[in-house]
Amino acid sequence: MISARGIKKQFGDLQVLKGIDLDINSGEVVSIVGPSGAGKTTLLQILGTLDKPNAGDVIINNTSIRDLSEKELAQFRNENxxxxxxxxxxxxxxxxxxxxxxxxxxxxxxxxxxxEKARYLLSFLQLNNRETHKPAELSGGEKQRVAIARALINNPAVVFADEPTGSLDSQNQEELHKLFFQLRDEFKQTFVIVTHDLHLAHLSDREIKMKDGFVL
Incomplete structure (x- = not known):
């Protein structure tokens, strides 16, 4: 479903990713873990097409990201x-x-x-009484659920999450952990999650461990 080959990325003289090869299967919940500075978020942004590598290619659903124009990439990102x-x-x-x-x-x-689809998602996420509330009127956990509904609105093939529990208290963290797997089972999406939360990582179908710009 996702295939990355030879991914390298540097910022100035700093080599952040040093040749990443990985595959992620359709319907997997995968966590990317490792110490700060390992390159986790940089890799997530490249896999999610928000940034481009200096070398290598990402293929999502048989589409090579490297071959897309900026306009095609924006459309692909929105749809997938x-x-x-x-x-x-x-x-x-x-x-x-x-x-x-x-x-x-x-x-x-x-x-x-x-x-109509948004209301269905809010109902699934148990937020059907928050339809007309603005972010300032929502709790941290409610905001994150609205963000998840937004991520799902176009039926994407894959959802990328960057430290999704990082701003939540322990109760909301636990609820969000369970929610990712409920969403995968209900909507059949692939989830790729960068996290320092080892509990969430251990619950995932697979952990991708990074250190110093490499996948271990």
Whole structure:
């Protein structure tokens, strides 16, 4: 489902990724773990097409990312990839429904049908009473669930999550751990998660361990 070959990335004189080869299967929940500075987030951004490697290629669903123009890449990302970030990245002036439907509207999908899908996702995530609430009116755990619904709105093949439990208390962390597996079972997505949370990592189908720019 995802194949990375020979991924190298450097910033100035700093070589962050030093030749990464990995494969991730469809429907897997995979955690990327390792000490700070190992290159985890850089690898996630490259796998998620948010950044480009200096060398190597990423293939997602038989599509070579290297061969796509910027316009094609933006469309591919919108149609195939969802993102969940540590600090939600919700737009403060929009309510939950509006935040969730934004990627669908960018993709040119019907507004009414997109809102219907957003309500279904909120119901699945047990937030159906928060449809019109803005981010400032939501708890940390609720914001993260809205962010997850936004990541799922276009039925992506893969969801990338960067430290998704990092800003949550222990109770919300545990609930989010369970939620990722419920989502995988319900929607059949692949999840790739960068985390320092060893509990979440150990629950994953597989851990990818990194150190000093290499996969161990």
């Amino acid at each position: 990839i969802g993102f969940v970030f540590q600090f939600h990245q919700l737009l403060p002036e929009f309510n939950a429904i509006e935040n969730i439907t934004l990627p669908a509207l960018i993709a040119g999908k019907n507004k009414a049908k997109s809102e």
